[in-house]
Amino acid sequence: MNYLPFFEKKQRYFILFVSEIIFRKADLMIYLAPLQGFTDYVYRASYAKVFNAVDAYFVPYISLKNNTIPNKYIREILPDNNGQNRVVPQILAKDAAEFKFLENILVENGYSEFNLNLGCPYPMVTNRGKGSGLLPFPDEIYKLLDYFYSSDKGELSVKLRAGFKSAHELEAIIEVLNQFPLKEVILHARVAGQLYSGEIDENAFAYATQNLKHKLVYNGDIFSTEDFIAKQNKFPGIDTWMLGRGILMNPLLPHEIKGVQVSPQERFDLLNTFHQTMLKRYLEIMDNEGNALNKMKQFWIYFSRCFPNQRKVLKHIKKVKSLNKYGEIVKSAFYENRG
Ligand SMILES: Cc1cc2nc3c(=O)[nH]c(=O)nc-3n(C[C@H](O)[C@H](O)[C@H](O)COP(=O)(O)O)c2cc1C
Structure with a gap:
């Protein structure tokens, strides 16, 4: 009896299986979340020098104070402090005028990719109509995006929560976001009142996977490889994951998720x-x-x-x-x- 074809077939399947895993992991992207007070330029540069499993570094938001930009934010975005391959600065603004002011500073510093913060949950920010405080006002978000895309200065992504008071707000927001050619949308599926605890609203995230036209990035509560696998099984169409506290608690988490062996x-x-x-x-x-x-x-x-x-x-x-x-x-x- 000739067993060879059987072994060859088995071997082929094995190779396919292994390459499938490698392919999947190679395809996987991990972003470092912006965390004000933690992932500053010293953290980001030190991290990038030592570890290599993060694909993009999001800078904690910059915003205006008394109609000007504080120096601490300038330091965060200076090109000399941001040598990593892909650094994405984030803008926290209440309207197109504020956005434009901050965007111009970023452009002067050489940036062409920006992120809009529609997620910050703190009353000091939301009471001024910024961050997640904009989520109940899709028309205002429309105006801001319309401003950006009416002058062609680069690429824009949005980082948002599922809503300010309720995840139903997401429906109207997605309708607005779908009208613009955004680079990607990062969703942390909690409402503002939850801050950073309580359940992630997986139904809201699932709604976004079905209704958003743009690339969707998952964010929230991935603290271990097991957490990651559970979310990946729930949302198999997602290939980019933004991690915040998980990396602060275990800087090697992106390696572990990507299957990089470390003794x-x-x-x-x-x-x-x-x-x-x-x-x-x-x-x-x-x-x-x-x-x-x-x-x-x-x-x-x-x-x-x-x-x-x-x-x-x-x-x-x-x-x-x-x-x-x-x-x-x-x-x-x-x-x-x-x-
Ligand atoms: C201390 C702290 C500061 C944060 N600062 C920002 C920020 O500047 N911009 C932003 O979009 N999100 C900010 N976030 C939210 C995180 O980027 C992220 O969405 C949130 O922590 C959930 O992800 P995680 O569970 O992986 O940490 C902050 C969160 C924390 C805990």
Whole structure:
């Protein structure tokens, strides 16, 4: 009996199966979400230097204060601070005039891709008709997009919530978004009142998959590979995923999702290098050590989750007052948890 054809067939299926997995993972895109106060230019540059599984870096929003743009936002968008392959600045504006002002600054700094924030849930922002405060007013969103597309300056994407008060608002908004050639739409399917907790409205996301004409990007609550697989099974048509807190808690999550193998020793080395890179940079750019330490304390709120004894580590970091003491605590946190 000739078994060869059987083996050949089996082998072919195996190769097809493996290439299917590789193809799927190669096709998968992961974006770093904008997180004001966390994913600043130091974080983004340090991250890109050490890890390589993120496909685009979204800059936390820039907006106007007293009719001008604060310096802290300028630093965030300066080309020298943003050497990564794809950096997308985000605009938080209440109308076309504000949008235009901020967009011009971005254009002067060399950007041609922009993101519009229709998601920020905080009353200080929404009471001024910005962020998710615009969602109940699809006509205002229309005017803003109409302004952008009436002068051809580049590509625009939108990051939005499912609604301000109710996810039903999404229906009218999608009708507006469908009238413009947006690059993509990133949906965090919560309403504003939920802030960042409570259930993601999967029905609202499913509604968008069926009714939006544009490429749709999923965002929200992907904290592990299991979370990712569960969402991928629910929304098999989605190939681009925006991750925020999941990356802050585990910078290697994009690698894990994309199936990049990292040994415990490599993981240790990468996290250690990442931390050192950030600390060094903050010490270089901050006026004094205390300010640099404060930035690092903020970073550890999520980063401590990389360590099994996270509570203890965070408690010690929060109390620290000198750079020397900080160094000691960090060293013992890393070495106690060495893989
Ligand atoms: C502290 C913090 C700051 C944020 N800043 C921004 C921002 O500047 N622009 C924006 O579009 N979303 C912002 N977000 C929302 C995130 O981009 C993201 O949509 C949200 O965290 C859900 O994704 P995740 O579950 O992967 O974190 C922020 C969220 C947090 C927790």
